[in-house]
Amino acid sequence: MINKIFNELEKFKIVDWGMLYLGCKGLPIGTLSPNNVSDFACEQLAIIELNDASFISVSELSFCTEINDEVIDIISKLCDLNNVDLTLSKKKWVVFSIKEFMNHLPEDSLYGPLELNNFWNEWGEPNNSQNVIQGVNNSMTPNEYYSDKNYLKIISDHNLWIKKELNELGI
Template sequence: MRDEVFKIIVGHGLADWGVAYHGVAGVPGFSCRLSDQALNRFASETLTDLDIDDPLLVPIVEIATGANMDTREIEPILWKICQSLSTDLIHSMRVWRAGSLEAVISTLESDPIYGLSELSGFWSNWGWPYDSPDCMSFEGSGLSVNEYYSDSNFARVLKEHEAWLDSEISILRTLGVSR
């Protein structure tokens, strides 16, 4: 699943070394790390932007050509790249959150009980951040349990999530990537 989310991130043009780092170091809701193939592909694509005397050439080539690299080997290399580029790792984690939410929405159960539970699980994994969609707060919503889990409320919540996601991706694009 992590590779699928990484593809979404790449598709939005939001992948950077911080995103790659978090893909290996850990992202809420995922138990596995980004695959070697995804890392190799990303590193290979960035090689074309480097000069032959760039100090990051060697570590990026290591990642581009590495196979079956252990997390203990690759994480420090990614960290070094991020530090050298002054990568905003908070921004990179927001990118993962947006990509992960897009993946969740695309596979969401159509049943309101299961769909709302999946969305709640998603936000729970991310620690209920302050900037999550307002609709995810059951408390203070004024809705009964039956109203909360209704088709109409689920449709409203889904629409609010889609709007939130569009806005978040737009903000992340504006902030840019540190490739």
């Protein structure tokens, strides 16, 4: 799934070295392939100057054939050189991952909220997530929480959140 989401992110031209760094270290949706790293590095080579401090590192990554500690270290250094905001990079991954995840939610009002809870739990429950857990900071009974009406509200709230986050990303 990570490669599908990465391709979607590339369409919007919002991929950065931080996203590669996080994707190579591994995310709940998987680990990026060496081809993703190589392709991105080749794209970057086409736009950076020959005398750019990152040129040699980017050149090395253009021949990436495996994700290992050396590759991750090079990408980490490129993040530092380019002052990449890893929080923003992670936000992009989360937004596009939940957007894709929403397309595959179960229709069942019992399993759907549970799947969403699992999603947010795997991503570390970002402070601004739309995750609502029955009985946590609310007085919803299990019958209320797992009702069809509440599930539709949860889906609607998530879709609004995605739209807001995409807007903040300039998409």
